[in-house]
Amino acid sequence: MSTHDAVTPASARIILICSGKGGVGKTTLTANLGIALARLGERTVVIDADFGLRNLDLLLGLENRIVYTAQEVLAGSCRLEQALVKHKLEPNLSLMPAGNPRMLEWLTPDDMKTVANLVAERSDYVLIDCPAGVEQGFKNAAAACREAIVITTPEMSAVRDADRVIGLLNSQGIQPVQLVLNRVRPKMVANQEMLAVDDVTDILALPLLGLVVEDEQVIVSTNRGEPLTLNGTSSPAARAYVNVARRLRGEGVPLIDPSKERRGLRARLMAKLRKSGNS
């Protein structure tokens, strides 16, 4: 699929990763998806568009290797290759670091477009880690993308904010927009104490690109600065992120069914009671 020698400007997929609400897993998804795509042989660049509160460098373990940022690229004071930070263990992946927060005063949608199109010239996938909110930072990042992944958790506030973002993406004609449902707790879903997967997909009316169950290993991997997808696919979240990457490339990978996960005694008992109550 990759054509590493030819320059293919228009063919790169520029994908916005956004959520509206903060803390639902945008940056974690960007880092893991970036590594997963790179490991599948795709030349991938992740752009940190969160100039105010940048963190993508930290999750990738590249925070000490940043010399130049998008600011110097836009100012023309460094070459693109100088700003791009190549991942030490996964050379197919590079990071375009966010510039200084003061840039937010003058940064425009066209600036983000310029940066994204520049890196797209030499890659197969460009992932833009969007800031939280629906204000200027979001508008800048959204202007640069051609398609989008909305990530949310099965919580009311996250779903509501995702709905707002989807409305904005639709009004800008961004297509396709796909959904990743993060931090699903199968036990709580089985106990009906959490929005079910179908509830969220029905309400948001988006195709489901991936389903990530709550996984403590995500925190451990952040502590280490090594995304889970970097070290094989041992944990549930790592498997889910790799599956998102494969589905993005068009592979038919079936979704996991959280209700098929092993249930506790109480959940099984409740399910039985409900069944006998309905009949």
Next chain:
Amino acid sequence: MTLIDFIQRLLGRDKPSGALARERLQLVLAHDRSDLNPELLEQMRREILEVVQKYVEIDLESGDVSLETGDRVTALVANLPIRRARPLAIPRTAGADMPDGVVGHGEIGASTDQRTDPDEVDAEKAAVADPPLPG
């Protein structure tokens, strides 16, 4: 879920919170997507009722104008039980006197068809466009 929650549930006193979340979300999203605040909705409800009342007698107690949502489309749903048509209906030729943009005479008149059953319900749906464009 604590043991007490579990017992409450067994006794049927407590609804699972997942279903509650879904209902509350659908309601709040209906309003978010239409970008109408409660006061505006109330004003629109009053005006719709005024217009409809010019033509038919409606049951104000059980009448309802609300927003419903599904599949990213929000609908304004008016559920107005009609008691009877006004005996002194405005002549059909008076169409030009009607305020702009109100429901036409013929539409309502045709569906009520002089029925006097108070339980007769006429629901009128109007699709509101997808989430409004950002400012």
